[in-house]
Amino acid sequence: MGVTGIWVIEEQCTGCGVCVDACPFDAIRINEEGIAEIDEEKCTLCGACVDACPFDAIEMKRGESSVEINKGDYSGILTFAEVNEGELSKVALEMLSAGRDIADKRGTKLYSVLIGGEGVEKHAKTLINHGADTVYYIEHKDLFHFHDELYSEALKKLVEEIKPEVFIGGASAVGRALLPRLAANIQTGLTADCTELDIDTETGNLLQTRPAFGGNIMATILTPNHRPQIATIRPRVMPVPEEKDRDGEIKRFEFDPTPYKISKIIKEAVILGDEEVNLHEAEVIVSAGRGVGSKENMNLIYEFAKKLGAAVGASRAVVDAGWISYPHQVGQTGTTVAPKIYIACGISGAIQHQVGMRSSDIIIAINSDPEAPIFDIATYGFVGDLHKIIPELMKKL
Ligand code: FAD
Numbered sequence: 001m002g003v004t005g006i007w008v009i010e011e012q013c014t015g016c017g018v019c020v021d022a023c024p025f026d027a028i029r030i031n032e033e034g035i036a037e038i039d040e041e042k043c044t045l046c047g048a049c050v051d052a053c054p055f056d057a058i059e060m061k062r063g064e065s066s067v068e069i070n071k072g073d074y075s076g077i078l079t080f081a082e083v084n085e086g087e088l089s090k091v092a093l094e095m096l097s098a099g100r101d102i103a104d105k106r107g108t109k110l111y112s113v114l115i116g117g118e119g120v121e122k123h124a125k126t127l128i129n130h131g132a133d134t135v136y137y138i139e140h141k142d143l144f145h146f147h148d149e150l151y152s153e154a155l156k157k158l159v160e161e162i163k164p165e166v167f168i169g170g171a172s173a174v175g176r177a178l179l180p181r182l183a184a185n186i187q188t189g190l191t192a193d194c195t196e197l198d199i200d201t202e203t204g205n206l207l208q209t210r211p212a213f214g215g216n217i218m219a220t221i222l223t224p225n226h227r228p229q230i231a232t233i234r235p236r237v238m239p240v241p242e243e244k245d246r247d248g249e250i251k252r253f254e255f256d257p258t259p260y261k262i263s264k265i266i267k268e269a270v271i272l273g274d275e276e277v278n279l280h281e282a283e284v285i286v287s288a289g290r291g292v293g294s295k296e297n298m299n300l301i302y303e304f305a306k307k308l309g310a311a312v313g314a315s316r317a318v319v320d321a322g323w324i325s326y327p328h329q330v331g332q333t334g335t336t337v338a339p340k341i342y343i344a345c346g347i348s349g350a351i352q353h354q355v356g357m358r359s360s361d362i363i364i365a366i367n368s369d370p371e372a373p374i375f376d377i378a379t380y381g382f383v384g385d386l387h388k389i390i391p392e393l394m395k396k397l
């Protein structure tokens, strides 16, 4: 890596203070001499002040990468087709809608890769029918269970051979464990948890948009100097493309996991006993907030959810209070959901909660405070005590 740093050109600084307001990390102050001064401990080299300064008085140099690549060697879009314990996941199909869109704009091919135990190629035609042009499958009995180290080695080998310019996968538990490991392994950039993707058709730069700074802004991130550009996309953000009978190629890709030194052997995968947690797949979610009041009161939410055939979600406040386990948490640091109906019970609607559920088709809010921000995004709202409203609703059901 080259020299990295940021400094103020004192002769050009007028002390106007624009940079102080622009810095999201509170890393700049105007010193006694009326000159901007940067606290290097706090500075993240985000560059916001460099762009904001009207007098070009701040200079920044980021380290150059030691990896030199020829971007012209890379083409095609690759998606990771996640298979869990032999079953193709829904997020694998969602990646194809994002990938197809980018591939068509760029006038290139859409590849998809399956990794799993023997017989995993049975999913290849489904991927083709949902938009893939070529499906690579990597099959071995030791790859039946997801293994981050082995899967990452297999993908490294594939990526080095086919050289896609973009590689995308779901921001599921598997995608979040696997793709950063791969990105580090092949020394490229990764943008996690995107909610939108586009491509600059001229340069091939992927425009990777995701919420930043607590969901208060949407940041579009580029990986201009490295290939492939890797991104994970939140489940349920992209639609599943329509299935049509299509032609495509199915290719076996050889990978032998046996010589690799690994830190763990996965003998068995056990599905969590918490059977109601499948928030990604649920069409209706009843979600509990601090307004529920106590762990005992959660029984009302469980009953309501059962009556509706719904999964149970929760705000972080409820998870932090120990009323329900973390896998139920919806939001920025929990799961992103987009069911047909999301019922927020006693949830204020903080931005960090909203980013995880605002793509739901219908949002119903039950809250005693008519000013609660959840009502800003609710399709229907009940103002009042949830302990009275939910039993009334259950009677009607
Ligand atoms: P509160 O904000 O306390 O709201 C409770 C609501 O219940 C109030 O609106 C009140 O009017 C209502 N109420 C009270 N009694 C009743 C009643 N009897 N009947 C009806 N309504 C009633 N939060 C998440 O949810 N998910 C995340 O992933 C997440 N990630 C975060 C990440 C970061 C970095 C940070 C800083 C915060 C994060 N948060 C997250 C926390 C978030 O900011 C809020 O604090 C949290 O969502 C609040 O939860 P709540 O709405 O249940 O509680």
Ligand code: SF4
Binding pocket: 008, 012, 013, 014, 015, 016, 017, 018, 019, 020, 035, 036, 052, 053, 054, 055, 056, 057, 058
């Ligand atoms: Fe100085 Fe530029 Fe900051 Fe103004 S914005 S205080 S000129 S560094």
Ligand code: SF4
Binding pocket: 006, 022, 023, 024, 025, 026, 027, 028, 038, 042, 043, 044, 045, 046, 047, 048, 049, 050
């Ligand atoms: Fe603040 Fe970013 Fe400028 Fe550093 S680079 S001083 S963090 S605005």
